[in-house]
Amino acid sequence: MTLMRYAEALNAALREEMQRDPTVFMFGEDIGRYGGVFKVSKGLRDEFGDARVRDTPISEQAMTAMAVTAAMSGTRPILEIMYADFLPLTLDALVNQASVFTYLWEGQVEIPFVLRTQGGGGVGTGAQHAKSLDAMVCHIPGLKVVAPATPADAKGLLKSAIRDSQPVVFLEHKLLYNTRGEVPDGDDVLVPIGKARTVLEGRHVSIFASSKMVIEAENAAKLLAQDGIEAEVIDLRTLRPLDLESIRRSIAKTHHAVVVNEGWTFCGYASELSATIMEYCFDDLDAPVQRVAMPDMAIPYSEPLEMAVLPNAIKIAAAARKAIA
């Protein structure tokens, strides 16, 4: 085990996979000489050269479409989209290209392509640099979507994503980059895509979260514990494909569910989770599933306004109490 920051864990995964497989290459804005605006690709250009760690113009739409066809033709591209807020610029390539050809061409092509991006609010970056658009990418069949909360999962899941034969959207969070955690040593320690992690066991209410919201859920569990409520916190880790079995197991135990996502509420990821639970765990539910997500509005800049709209531990704890009451 090594104590690492989340950004360092990602950096290690990129380095190891690029060493392991010469067809892996990266491109994106400011990732080369500067090492990425969040320093995730620090030092990689020096180690692997301009050709494999490539700075690009500001051209998300073309970059994404190019990544898809590069993946089809023998390489394993890792594309960095600087902010999740810029995902809408990539959408044609994801919706109409990346996610369809493996199926349409009857498996003749694989598209081993990873799109890394980061989202989330809390630091005053304003409406165009603070969003969580998890639901938007999860809506597209044919894409895998992962959103790790810890350095260990960040590393293990990124390695799995790079080795995957399907397009994977890898969602990071700007407030997690500096968080630290123990990361298992070894080049072949992978975290499988599609498996949730039980962060805390509890008997009274299940809280399902991902990315930074896992930390909020853990804090909510501490608040609830003061009232004698034992919350079970499940870190989904992979948003799609969903680990339905872990969800079922937890709800069969607690009978109460709170679903948390930093994205918008309406048609949001929390809504999808809620619907899934309703459909598959109905007879185990002792109360309606509670959603905790972003209000349906632009994220304001001013601190008191931004803090008011972001989902947090207090809102999660309130939702859990409402479920249990």
Place this chain on the structure above:
Amino acid sequence: MKNTPSTDELKDMHHKMVVTRELEEVLGVYAKEGKTRGPIHRCDGQEAVGVGACAALRTDDYVCTTHRGHHVYVGKGLTAHGIVAEIFGRETGYCKGRGGHMLLGDVTTGMLGGNAIVGAGIPAATGMALSIQILKQDRVAMVVFGDGAAQTGICHEAMNMAGLWKLPVIFVLENNEYGLTVRHDVQSPVADLSIRAAGYAMPGEIVDGNDVEAVYRAVALASERARRGEGPSLIEAKTYRIKGFSTSDMGGYQSEEEMAPWLARDPIQRSAEKLVALVGADTVAAIEAAARAEVASAFETALSDPFPVFETHAPSAAYSEFTP
């Protein structure tokens, strides 16, 4: 055809450039002390572009700008107090704290927006020009955008339609040599982006972006042309970004040798020299003192202004089906 600024206009432009510079200097101090929130993108050394371009327009003309738009904000006539209050997230800011420094907008001055999506301002201004044409108005729309935005696909699409339909839009390409940390020559195979104008059947011109009068003249000509219904123009204002990308930029990629010649061509200094010859040193000093006093008072007032309080109101809940 009027394309020469009057002495009063020169004095006003000088005043606005000093306000912009001073505003950024003070913001820089607050940022260093950790008293600002989110990134601040400074346009030090680029003041002549935004101020000169806006000075050549009328109040009812539209302008769109970038995440680095303080010179356009001030140039189009926004007050220092309203800008500073917005940047500090106060209720008295132009957008009551909701937009912040990158996403500020003000309808009364036609300043329709800073925009933090690179390239988004280009179709935005083009759309306003389309509306102007349909309404048969004699207004123009202008966009100030960077060399980074020039590489987006939407830039091509918008310019093509502007040329095709002869829309009254002025494309001011503020070439400051850097798209975030990446130099222009790593982003584009050609040094002069203005040559692209030919592909859209519009005039393309290179001006000294550190000469406020040169920028004014070019935009004045382009606006006359647009008002006559002759369509869009592309003006490439060559300048240089002195202060890095933003307050979150760790730097290290702009060398001193690269920067030195640009520092020597500081737009405010050059404007001051020209004005001293015209109106005397005392008047220029008075203009500058007034500008600094205006900024100082703006900060003083804004910092004691109240923060907004979150409430679900019509614009925030317009599409919410459920009241929380």
Place this chain on the structure above:
Amino acid sequence: MATPITAGAVAGEYMETLVIVEWRVGVGDAVNKGDVLLTIETAKAAVDVEAPDTGVISAIFASAESEVPAAAVLCLIGKDVTDVSYGDAPAKAAENAASAPQPYPVAPLATEQAPRTPAGGRIIASPAARRAARAAGIDLATVSPTSVSGRIKLRDVASATYQTAPLQAPNLSMGLPPDERGLLKVHRSGPPDGAPIFFLHGFASDSSSWYPLDRQLAKDHPVYRMDLPNHGSSPKRQIKDFTALVKDVRDAFDALDLEGAHVIGHSLGGALALALADTRAPRIASLTLFAPGGLGPKINSDFIDGIAAASRPASLEAWLKVMVSDQRLIDPAFVNAAFAARTQAELRSAQVHMGKTLFADQTQSFNLVSALHRLECPTRIVWGRKDRILDWHDALQAPGHIGLHLLEGVGHVPHLEAPDISRAIIRSLIKSV
């Protein structure tokens, strides 16, 4: 506010009434959490009811030897002897039952938030509550909601039925049992002084199975009834082999620090009693082995697999009937009571795993015949000639100084099938020491 005590889950989920065998406390007694308050008789066996909290017995509502509804409040534990107020009795009682899941803290309902009466006669209940009510045969119209929303929740059905054990879906997948630490549970009854009796039950049973003997013997002797690992209220853990199981039992036996114990074991417990006597001879005064294991390779392994896994009363009943000769002993009340102690899927899966380990290849691979020959303490073997689990002929290997009681018309459980003879054998053995 005093805590009302009911039998709760220990009464068994299908019980209507129970008999109070004995009170171990009186009004005014101070009790600590975990103290035995009383013994009740259910269809299956005698069960101790323990104090959920520390306090003082402020009231006793039912006298010994009386039959009361299974849901009745039996006594109160208050702050002091005058603390006799208690409200919301059914819900509280369910909460306080020893093995009940701790329900969620519920804010007292403000009057303006009083549960809504269902509009138009439609009953509003959560899906989980509906399912639980269906399973327990409860009419939801008789259940009052306690939630702010007015919806009947799982806890309301639970308190309406006193069925506080969590409902388990049948046939849950059998994973490895958990690995819990800690000494095995030993239940104590009887007077503080006297010659101690130490009971070891058989596979897939638990300490309450000694009720037919314990009820009488505890009048004169301190009685210690151990739950084997993965049985009763003992920890659940993976048992590597017979030797490891012996060590587990020995550790808990040693912790009791008994002198001159009369050890009584049944089946697997008989084999364990033999092994214990082999290494703890100085502390053991006598040994009574009911149908002991470990004396030969043969065992009915279908029974071992079947009883451990039985996840429904009907399947359990079939295997219980294999245990005894007289099938009438296994009546519905006995089956339901036995099943009530086995509703936990983890417990069943832990026992399945333990059975597969101890009796791998359908064989008793541990052999205690030589230990039997080394025994020096007075020893009796009691076996039914109709045993269908183990072969009673194994008893014939015993050396001459060990007494054999081979009972006609009795199956694998002599102390259930012939309690009077069994008790008489034990009493005479104890007297002889």
